[in-house]
Amino acid sequence: MADDQEKSAKIEFPCPNYPIKVLGDAGDSLHTLVVEVFHRHAPGFDASAITIRDSAKGTFQSLTVTIEATGVEQLQAIFDDLKASKLVKMVL
Template sequence: MTGQDKSQTPPKIEFPCDYPIKVMGFAAADFEQFVIEVMKKHDPSFNGEATIRDSRNGKYQAVNVTITATGEVQLKAIFEELKASGRVAMVL
C-alpha cells in the first residue's frame, strides 16, 4: 500500500528551476506581449522568449514560456494575475 500512497503524492519541485507555463486566452494582437509582461513582473530574469499558437478557428491563442520559478508563492501569484485579467481562459 505504501507504493500506492507515493503514486498519489505529486512530486516535489526543487526551486529555483526552469518552469514551463502555457497560457491560453482569447486571441488579440497584444496577447503575447501581455503574457510576457506578466512573466517579467514575477521573474525579472525572464528573457521574453515565447512561442505562440493560434487555435484552429482563431478564437484562442496559446503562449508558451519558460520562467525561473523561485517558489509556490511566485507561481500562485502568476496564476492569479493571469486569471484576474479576464483575458486568460486557462493556465497550465
C-alpha cells in the same frame, strides 16, 4: 496516504526551464498582458522565447513561457495575475 505523497511529483526550487502555458483570446493584448505579468514576477525571463500557437479558427491562442521558478509564492502570483484578466481562459 504516505505512498500517495511519495508518488506525487514535487518541484524543487529553484526550478530552471519551468513551462507555464496561458490560453486566451487571440491578439496582441494577450501577448502584452503575458509579457507584463512575467516581467513583474520573473524578472529576466526571455520574452523572445515565448511560443505561440493559434487555435484552428484563430479565436484563441496558447502562449508557453519558460521561466526559472523560484517558489510556490512566485507561481501563485503569476497564476493569480493572469487569471484576473478576462483575456485569459486557462493557465496550466
